Amino acid sequence: xxxxxxxxxxxxxxxxxxxxLRCVPISNHLYFYWYRQILGQKVEFLVxxxxxxxxxxSEIFDDQFSVERPDGSNFTLKxxxxxxxxxxxxxxxxxxxxxxxxxxxxxxxxxTVT
Amino acid sequence: AQSVTQPDIHxxxxxxxxxxxxxxxxxxxxxxxxxxxxxxxQGLQLLLxxxxxxxxxxxxxxxxxxxxxxxxxxxLRKPSVHWSDAAEYFCAVGTTSGTYKYIFGTGTRLKVLA
Numbered sequence: 001x002x003x004x005x006x007x008x009x010x011x012x013x014x015x016x017x018x019x020x021l022r023c024v025p026i027s028n029h030l031y032f033y034w035y036r037q038i039l040g041q042k043v044e045f046l047v048x049x050x051x052x053x054x055x056x057x058s059e060i061f062d063d064q065f066s067v068e069r070p071d072g073s074n075f076t077l078k079x080x081x082x083x084x085x086x087x088x089x090x091x092x093x094x095x096x097x098x099x100x101x102x103x104x105x106x107x108x109x110x111x112t113v114t
Numbered sequence: 115a116q117s118v119t120q121p122d123i124h125x126x127x128x129x130x131x132x133x134x135x136x137x138x139x140x141x142x143x144x145x146x147x148x149x150x151x152x153x154x155x156q157g158l159q160l161l162l163x164x165x166x167x168x169x170x171x172x173x174x175x176x177x178x179x180x181x182x183x184x185x186x187x188x189x190l191r192k193p194s195v196h197w198s199d200a201a202e203y204f205c206a207v208g209t210t211s212g213t214y215k216y217i218f219g220t221g222t223r224l225k226v227l228a
Contacts, residue, residue: 033215043158043204043218056213091157095214102148103208103216107157 002026006092006106013082014114021077021109023092032075033093033103034067036060043091049075082113116141118207120219127195128227135190135222137205146208147188148216149179153201161203164188175199200226 005024013019025032034046048055049067057065064086066078075094079086089110093103119138127133139145146165150158162173169181179190188205202223206216 031214035216035218042220043206045215045217048213048215056215102160102163104160105150105158 002104004092004094004104004106006090006109008109009107010110010112012112012114015084016081019079019082019111021079021090021092021111023075023077023106024073025075025092025094026096026104027073029094029096029104031055031095031097032067032069033095034077035091035093035105036088037091037108038088046077046090079111082111084113087111087113116207116209116217118205118217118219120203120205120222122222123220124223124225126225126227129197130194133190133192133195133199133224135203135205135224137188137190137219138186139188139205139207140186141207141209143210145188146210147179147181148206148208149173149177149188149190150204150206151175151201152204152221158204161190195224195226197226197228200224 007022032049035043037043045058047057047061064080068076089108091108092106095101095103117140121136148163149161151161152158161177162171164171164181172178177192181188202221204221205219
């Protein structure tokens with residue numbers, strides 16, 4: 001069964017540095033998402049993306065964050081200047097259709113900001 | 115506003131015992147409901163989903179869930195728990211108004227005693 005893949009699995013960075021988290025959604029999916037899970041807390045919506053533009057973003061997704069689909073397969077999340085509180089597990093997800101299809105999640109990238 | 119409540123943060127059961135994890139949602143329209151399981155350090159795996167029709171849905175790994183509109187609940191059940199079921203379980207509602215996305219509950223961590 002096709003999977004959503006995320007790289008790297010673990011990223012350590014220093015505060016103030018830029019990081020790019022990468023995702024390859026399932027190939028025939030059209031809707032893409034990033035979620036965040038701070039250790040021990042719930043999974044929080046960051047942003048949704050469709051037709052090469054952001055559909056919706058949460059209040060967490062401030063100007064430090066950006067998303068891009070640079071080619072036909074990758075979907076990236078960039079954090080421009082990381083803060084300690086950005087340390088979390090970041091999950092990419094994709095779905096084929098609105099509403100009727102479940103989201104397929106990747107295994108996540110654990111971001112540690114020191 | 116849409117929300118999902120999982121009242122139990124931690125649950126401990128003995129292997130072989132039955133299990134019920136509670137989930138209550140708040141959503142104005144007919145909800146799309148999901149249960150996901152997350153093993154330590156892993157991504158989110160879909161256990162089951164409810165879109166419409168039969169209110170008792172079967173999922174993978176012997177799990178089932180029952181949608182009760184009158185109680186705004188979607189509780190997850192398993193008749194006999196296995197040690198490998200120890201994990202964190204998330205209930206989610208898929209919003210169909212505006213951008214389609216999931217809203218997750220805070221999760222229930224299941225511990226299984228041998």
